[in-house]
Amino acid sequence: MPPFGFNSTPDTPAYGFVRVAAASPRLSLADPKTNAxxxxxxxxxxxRDRIDIIAFPELNLxxxxxxxxxxxxxxxxxxxxxxxxxxxxxxxxxxxxxxGMPLVVDDQIFNVAVAMQNGAILGVVPKTxxxxxxxxxxxxxxxxxxxxxxxxxxxxxxxxxxxxDLLFDCPKLSxxxxxxxxxxxxxxxxxxxxxxxxxxxxxxxNLSASNETIAKAAYRRQLVANQSATCLAAYVYAAAGIGxxxxxxxxxxxxxxxxNGQVVAEAERFRAECQxxxxxxxxxxxxxxxxxxxxxxxxxxxxxxAREYRRIPMAIAPTIGKLSRPVDPHPFVPxxxxxxxxxxxxxxxxxxxxxxxxLSILPVPISPAIGVSGGLDSTLSLLVLCRSLxxxxxxxxxxxxxxxxxxGTTSRTRNNALKLMEQLGISWKEIDIREMCLLxxxxxxxxxxGILLDGLDVETLQERLxxxxxxxxxxxxxxxxxxxxxxxxLMNSGFVVGTGDLSELALGWxxxxxxxxxxYNPNVSVxxxxxxxxxxxxxxxxxxxxxxxxxxxxVATEISPxxxxxxxxxxxxxxxxxxxxxxxxxxxxxxxxxxxTPPEKILWLASQANFDVAYPLETVHHWLELxxxxxxxxxxxxTCLPDGPKVGSVSLSxxxxxxxxxxxxARLWLDAAENAKIV
Numbered sequence: 001m002p003p004f005g006f007n008s009t010p011d012t013p014a015y016g017f018v019r020v021a022a023a024s025p026r027l028s029l030a031d032p033k034t035n036a037x038x039x040x041x042x043x044x045x046x047x048r049d050r051i052d053i054i055a056f057p058e059l060n061l062x063x064x065x066x067x068x069x070x071x072x073x074x075x076x077x078x079x080x081x082x083x084x085x086x087x088x089x090x091x092x093x094x095x096x097x098x099x100g101m102p103l104v105v106d107d108q109i110f111n112v113a114v115a116m117q118n119g120a121i122l123g124v125v126p127k128t129x130x131x132x133x134x135x136x137x138x139x140x141x142x143x144x145x146x147x148x149x150x151x152x153x154x155x156x157x158x159x160x161x162x163x164x165d166l167l168f169d170c171p172k173l174s175x176x177x178x179x180x181x182x183x184x185x186x187x188x189x190x191x192x193x194x195x196x197x198x199x200x201x202x203x204x205x206n207l208s209a210s211n212e213t214i215a216k217a218a219y220r221r222q223l224v225a226n227q228s229a230t231c232l233a234a235y236v237y238a239a240a241g242i243g244x245x246x247x248x249x250x251x252x253x254x255x256x257x258x259x260n261g262q263v264v265a266e267a268e269r270f271r272a273e274c275q276x277x278x279x280x281x282x283x284x285x286x287x288x289x290x291x292x293x294x295x296x297x298x299x300x301x302x303x304x305x306a307r308e309y310r311r312i313p314m315a316i317a318p319t320i321g322k323l324s325r326p327v328d329p330h331p332f333v334p335x336x337x338x339x340x341x342x343x344x345x346x347x348x349x350x351x352x353x354x355x356x357x358x359l360s361i362l363p364v365p366i367s368p369a370i371g372v373s374g375g376l377d378s379t380l381s382l383l384v385l386c387r388s389l390x391x392x393x394x395x396x397x398x399x400x401x402x403x404x405x406x407x408g409t410t411s412r413t414r415n416n417a418l419k420l421m422e423q424l425g426i427s428w429k430e431i432d433i434r435e436m437c438l439l440x441x442x443x444x445x446x447x448x449x450g451i452l453l454d455g456l457d458v459e460t461l462q463e464r465l466x467x468x469x470x471x472x473x474x475x476x477x478x479x480x481x482x483x484x485x486x487x488x489x490l491m492n493s494g495f496v497v498g499t500g501d502l503s504e505l506a507l508g509w510x511x512x513x514x515x516x517x518x519x520y521n522p523n524v525s526v527x528x529x530x531x532x533x534x535x536x537x538x539x540x541x542x543x544x545x546x547x548x549x550x551x552x553x554x555v556a557t558e559i560s561p562x563x564x565x566x567x568x569x570x571x572x573x574x575x576x577x578x579x580x581x582x583x584x585x586x587x588x589x590x591x592x593x594x595x596x597t598p599p600e601k602i603l604w605l606a607s608q609a610n611f612d613v614a615y616p617l618e619t620v621h622h623w624l625e626l627x628x629x630x631x632x633x634x635x636x637x638x639t640c641l642p643d644g645p646k647v648g649s650v651s652l653s654x655x656x657x658x659x660x661x662x663x664x665x666a667r668l669w670l671d672a673a674e675n676a677k678i679v
Contacts, residue, residue, distance in 0.1 A: 015601045016284035017323070018176050018316065020203060020236045021046055021054040022255035024267065024275040027243025029063040030075060032082035032101075036061060039082075039099055040089040042276065047093040051278055052176075052316045054095050055205045057240035057253075058127075058183050059111060061086075061101040064209030065245035070102050070109055070141040079103075083114060084156055091119030096168065096314050098180060098238075100207040105153050105162060108143035113180045113207045115168055115314070122168060123161040123312045124153055127182035128192050135211065135249055138184070164192055167201055167309045170316040175283040177201045178314070183208040186227060186237075190305075197231035198299050199309050202286045204233050209240035211249040212269065220254060221263060229261030232289045232296055234281040242272050257281075260289060264325055279325045285595050322608070329609040330583060331590040332530045332648065344537035347530070347647045348384065351522040354645035355497065356388040358520045362495055366392075369400045369494035371486055371515075372421055372428070373562070374413030376531050377523055378499040379420065379554050383538050384522045385497050386424055400493045401428040406437065406482040407465060408562040410572050416554050423547045433485045434458045440481050448478040465565035473573070479563035483514035495519050498642055503528035505641070505652050506589045507579050507627065508634025509561075516637055524644030525651040527589060528559070528582040579630065580623035584611065588627045593650045593658070599624060599673035625673045632666035 023046070025038035039056060046054040058064050061082045062075060069075050079101045086099060096117045103112045103124065111127040126148070132139035145164045153162040170176035179196030186193065186206055193204040204227070210220060220237075228235040234257070241253025252269035255277050265279040290296050300306045334340040359366055370385055372378050386396055403417040421428040435458050442453050449468045451461065490496045498518025500510050502525050510516040523531065532555055539551035559582065564573040576582060584606070591597035591605060606620045615623075639654050639662055651657040 014173065015604055016175070017280040017282055018170075018173060018203065019050060019052045019278060019280050020234065020257060021051045021276060021278035022056075022236050022238035022257060022265075022267070023054055024057055024239055024241040024253040024255055025060070026272065026274055027057075027060065027063050027240065029243060029245055030066050030069055031063075032061050032075070032078040033085075035063070036082035036085045038274070039086055039097075042274065043086070043090060043093060043095060043097045045276075046095045046097070046278075049278070050321075051095050053098070053178060053203060053205065053236065054278075055098045055207060055236050055238040056100060057238050058207040058209040059100045059102060060207070060240070061099060063244055064240055064251075065247075065249070067137070067141070067245075076102060076104060076109070080155075087116050087119060087121055087156065090116055093118060094316070096122070096178070096316065098205050098207065100182070102142070103153070106148050106150050108147060109141055110145070110148070111138065111142040111182060112162075113182055113205070115178075115180065115312075117314055121155050121158070121160045122314055123166045123310075124155075125164060125166055125180040125182075126162070127185060128164055129184040129188045131184045131187075136184075161310055161312055163310070165307065165309050167196060167199065167311055168314045169200075169311045170314050172315065172317045173283070175202055175287045176316060177311075178203045178205060180205045180207070182206065183210060186223060191227065193227060193233075193235070194231055195305060195307060196309070197233050198296065198305075199307060201231075202233050202283055203281060204228070204231060204235045206235065206237045208237055209244065209251065210254070211244075212252040212254070217252070217254055217269065221256060221266070224256045225258045225261055225263050228258035232260060232286055232293060234259045234286065239267070241275055242270070260285060280323055282595075284597065284601070288596050327605050327609040329587060329606075329611055330529055331594075332527045332586055332650075333533050340533065341537065341541075344534050345541075347526065347534060348387075348538065348542070350645050350647045351384045351526075352387045352391065355384055355520060355522045356391055358643070359388060359394075359495070360392065365398060366394055367398055367400055367494040368497050369402065369490050370497045371490050371499065372401050372403045372417045373409075373499075374403070374415070374417035374420070374554060375557070375562075376528070376535055376554060376559065377501050377504075378417075379551065380526070380531050380535050380538070381497055381499040381521070381523055382420070382424070382426075383535070383542065383551075386426070387542070396424060396426045399426040399428075401426050402431055402486075402489055402493060403428065404431050404433045404486045404489060406433050406486075406563065407462060407478075407565050408482075408560075408573055410560075410562060410566070412553075412557060413560075413562060416550055416557070419550045420547070420554070423545075423550060431489060433482060433489070434462070437481050437485050440485070441478070444477075446477050446481075448475050449473070462565070466568045468565060468567065470567055470569075470571075473564045473567070475564070479561070480511050480514065482563050483511035483561075487511075487514045487517060490518075497522070498644065499523060501526050501528050501531050502650065502652060503582055503585055503589060505638055506593075506634070507585060507630045508637055509575065509579055509630075510637060512637055516641075518642045521642050521644035524641065524653070525646050525648060527586045527650070529586045580626060581615070584615065584620060584623050585627055587611070588624055590650060592627075592631070593652075599628065599669055600676035603673070603676045621673070621676070625670060628666055628669045628673055632664060632669075635660050635664065636662045 028034035130138035179201030255267040498521030
């Protein structure tokens with residue numbers, strides 16, 4: 001029996017994860033003794049690799065294709081002996097194993113799943129739907145559960161719960177509740193797993209003997225994924241493989257594990273040896289989705305399907321160690337090239353359609369205004385604006401673009417802004433804001449970096465700024481005056497199209513009533529890491545020639561607000577030096593907002609995402625604490641955001657996904673981050 005490939009540390013907490021597996025040992029048809037031995041081997045391997053729940057195929061102790069042999073007492077007795085061997089073998093082992101067999105109850109044969117753990121049988125669940133069409137003849141041999149009068153069955157001299165009303169609950173792992181169904185149950189219009197899910201089951205197990213035909217694997221994969229999505233659950237599908245009768249059918253061992261609509265593990269079909277798949281399931285994600293999706297619980301009342309389920313305890317105390325499933329360090333950016341291209345096309349279309357509709361209700365002639373800095377965010381907004389006007393048949397010359405160099409503007413970004421505006425054929429103007437900002441600082445009596453402004457002109461001040469030591473280049477008033485001056489000019493130019501992104505809003509890295517404000521912002525729910533990929537995608541797919549070259553150079557430019565002056569070393573202000581790397585912040589944003597993940601788990605997930613290759617975990621820890629501080633402090637900026645389209649699963653719109661009191665205290669989250677162990 002091959003190992004499942006895990007390497008767990010016993011004292012490592014589970015962080016809300018449970019390990020599940022589907023095993024499809026090679027079957028010996030109508031040979032329960034051999035099948036029991038192979039089942040035991042798989043359970044023991046699961047125990048060594050700290051699997052918590054392992055499922056086997058439908059009727060795996062005998063085989064699904066025994067047909068009229070199911071009426072033979074010899075086979076039924078052999079199946080019972082095989083079950084007892086399996087149960088005894090689990091003494092001292094932690095996994096909950098779910099095996100399939102024929103079982104006589106109330107003088108009828110039932111196709112059942114038997115859950116066992118640590119030398120005991122937990123419960124027996126019969127198959128609900130018995131297919132009796134085409135190649136299937138289940139109703140010839142098996143009885144439906146509605147014909148059973150008993151609520152328990154005596155196995156190994158003990159009364160064991162029996163019925164379709166069983167859920168298996170783990171008191172030591174909050175939110176871990178297992179429901180069981182068998183093969184055809186999933187294919188029906190109201191699967192038992194749907195009822196189990198709305199009554200609390202989070203891990204749904206299916207023992208299956210689904211044969212292979214053309215295109216059936218794709219449909220099966222879709223079915224399992226969709227059921228996990230509909231039920232907001234994990235779905236473990238264990239499929240019969242080689243060894244079943246091939247007289248008329250072939251079974252491929254197509255086992256699957258899905259979570260919340262995504263297939264996270266899949267077996268290779270048609271392999272002769274034992275097929276095993278295993279992965280971790282994040283129960284915290286499942287529970288949060290259910291907490292947020294209020295219509296999920298409504299199904300019980302709306303459909304009139306409230307039922308009483310018996311809760312059977314199971315003793316799972318998982319430890320995880322290193323995750324086998326990958327943790328994406330860039331959760332907003334798909335790693336697969338084709339999926340990334342598809343995602344970029346869709347996001348760009350959403351941005352374009354949202355902005356186009358907003359522009360379409362404005363009085364004509366339309367004259368949108370936009371600030372173009374030569375940076376990523378304003379570039380993406382400008383591209384969306386150009387495509388919006390193109391789709392409306394409005395000439396791009398109607399755009400009123402301003403580029404407004406200030407005290408920190410570099411020649412690279414200025415030149416890129418000028419080239420891009422010229423190449424895109426828009427109307428533009430360059431306004432040097434330094435003189436206006438100098439007048440405002442003088443009016444306020446402000447001395448930037450300790451420099452007295454009396455008698456100074458702009459060029460003299462710019463020269464004096466070169467000598468400000470790098471560790472003293474901190475002046476919020478100096479930055480805000482420039483940012484607000486730009487917004488004042490834009491607001492007096494027309495309908496302002498905003499440029500700020502989701503990451504900046506989460507961090508509060510924007511000036512209130514400056515780059516924070518606009519009439520409509522197409523970037524409002526696009527995180528910074530995705531802005532870069534969207535701009536690159538647009539360069540490679542939407543534009544060509546000189547425009548493409550300029551866009552690619554913008555993508556390659558270091559991210560900077562360019563509000564603080566450069567020193568004589570020529571180094572521009574770096575955003576990431578102040579707020580942390582955007583790839584880390586976007587990782588924090590995704591888990592904090594999408595799944596309400598606590599800080600200690602975020603830090604642990606970051607270690608699983610191999611961020612330590614680029615950043616020591618102490619560094620990740622530092623930036624996580626800063627992210628929490630900034631996120632809470634910046635809420636006042638998010639309570640009055642302008643309109644903009646939601647493009648993904650995370651949004652900070654105060655009218656949509658995120659409502660938070662401005663005066664909420666971050667202490668609880670900071671304490672959790674501070675106390676988190678760095679492993």
